[in-house]
Amino acid sequence: DAGVTQSPTHLIKTRGQQVTLRCSPKSGHDTVSWYQQALGQGPQFIFQYYEEEERQRGNFPDRFSGHQFPNYSSELNVNALLLGDSALYLCASSLEDRGWANYGYTFGSGTRLTVV
Amino acid sequence: AQSVTQPDIHITVSEGASLELRCNYSYGATPYLFWYVQSPGQGLQLLLKYFSGDTLVQGIKGFEAEFKRSQSSFNLRKPSVHWSDAAEYFCAVGANTGNQFYFGTGTSLTVIP
Numbered sequence: 568d569a570g571v572t573q574s575p576t577h578l579i580k581t582r583g584q585q586v587t588l589r590c591s592p593k594s595g596h597d598t599v600s601w602y603q604q605a606l607g608q609g610p611q612f613i614f615q616y617y618e619e620e621e622r623q624r625g626n627f628p629d630r631f632s633g634h635q636f637p638n639y640s641s642e643l644n645v646n647a648l649l650l651g652d653s654a655l656y657l658c659a660s661s662l663e664d665r666g667w668a669n670y671g672y673t674f675g676s677g678t679r680l681t682v683v
Numbered sequence: 684a685q686s687v688t689q690p691d692i693h694i695t696v697s698e699g700a701s702l703e704l705r706c707n708y709s710y711g712a713t714p715y716l717f718w719y720v721q722s723p724g725q726g727l728q729l730l731l732k733y734f735s736g737d738t739l740v741q742g743i744k745g746f747e748a749e750f751k752r753s754q755s756s757f758n759l760r761k762p763s764v765h766w767s768d769a770a771e772y773f774c775a776v777g778a779n780t781g782n783q784f785y786f787g788t789g790t791s792l793t794v795i796p
Contacts, residue, residue, distance in 0.1 A: 571726075600783065609687075609773050609786030610727070623782040657726055670715075670734075672784075676726040 571660050571675035579681045580648050586680060588643040592660030593673045598622075599641040601633060602657040604677070610657055616641050617663050645680075653682045685710050687774050689787035696764050697795050704759040704790050706774030715777035716757040717784065718748055722770045730772075733757065744768070769794045 572591040580586050592599050598617045602610035612625035616635035635641045639660075645652055655677040662671050686709045696702055708714055715734055719727040731742025738750040748759045757774060771791050775784040 602784075607788070609775075609788050610784070611786070612783040615782050623780065625783065659727075670729075670732055672729075674719075674727040676724070679724075 571658055571673050573656075573658050573675040573678050575678060576676070577679045577681075579683060581683055582648055582650060584648050585644065585646045586648060588645075588656050588658075588678045588680070590641045590643070590658035590660075590675060592639050592641070592658075596660035596662050596671075596673070597639050598661045598663045599635060599639065600659045600661070600672075601641070601643045602659065603627070604655040604657060605651075606654070613643070648682045650682050653680060655679050685714075685776050685778060685785045687776050687785055687787035689772075689774055689790050691790045692788070693791045693793070695793040695795060698766050699763050702759075702761045702764045702768070702792070704772050704774075704792070706757045706759065706787060707755050708757060708774070708776045709755065710776055710779075712779060714757075716748075716750060717775040717777065718742065718746070718757075718759050719773045719775060719786075720744075720770045721773065721789075727773065730759070764792075764794055766794045766796065768792060 574589045600615040601613040604610040613627050614624040615622050619635045630646045632644045657677045658675045659672050688707045717732045718730040730746050731740050733740050733750045741747050746761050771789045773789045774787045
């Protein structure tokens with residue numbers, strides 16, 4: 568049973584460019600969350616997608632956007648890249664109706680984005 | 684507002700010694716608490732979680748944690764550390780909406796022979 572798959576593993580972009588990161592959730596999961604982990608920091612919540620809609624959003628600018636497809640996979644898009652966007656981007660999937668009491672989050676290994 | 688504090692940025696222990704990593708949280712109700720481990724270049728692996736009931740919870744790899752409401756703490760412990768335990772450890776609290784984690788800044792563990 569495959570876990571959460573993220574692609575690419577690493578990439579380097581130039582300031583001002585746009586980037587798309589991809590996430591395939593664990594089999595059977597229908598909800599995808601994205602986190603940004605800057606160097607030396609804990610992950611910070613960007614947003615969560617369920618039923619192809621953004622359900623909740625953290626404190627990130629509109630340059631960060633996403634999408635969820637009918638097969639539950641998801642993309643994270645970042646426009647007008649800044650040096651400060653350099654980070655590890657983590658995707659986590661879960662089954663929506665479980666809630667915390669029936670915890671079921673699975674994290675991917677992340678995409679390391681470097682902005683130069 | 685919910686938040687998590689991990690006071691120790693870096694800890695070094697000898698292999699075979701005991702370990703305690705500190706975590707303090709800020710939350711109005713009964714929190715959902717988690718400990719994750721992250722090896723270099725890897726994602727997050729769940730060590731253990733607390734939702735309710737027994738305040739001492741057991742996790743994988745021989746780790747345990749104790750929830751102390753009076754101290755707003757959820758410290759992680761291991762009686763005998765192995766070299767393979769060297770990693771970054773994150774404490775997290777689950778939002779009451781059930782939609783996001785709030786993570787601490789992490790504690791980096793070094794294990795010396």
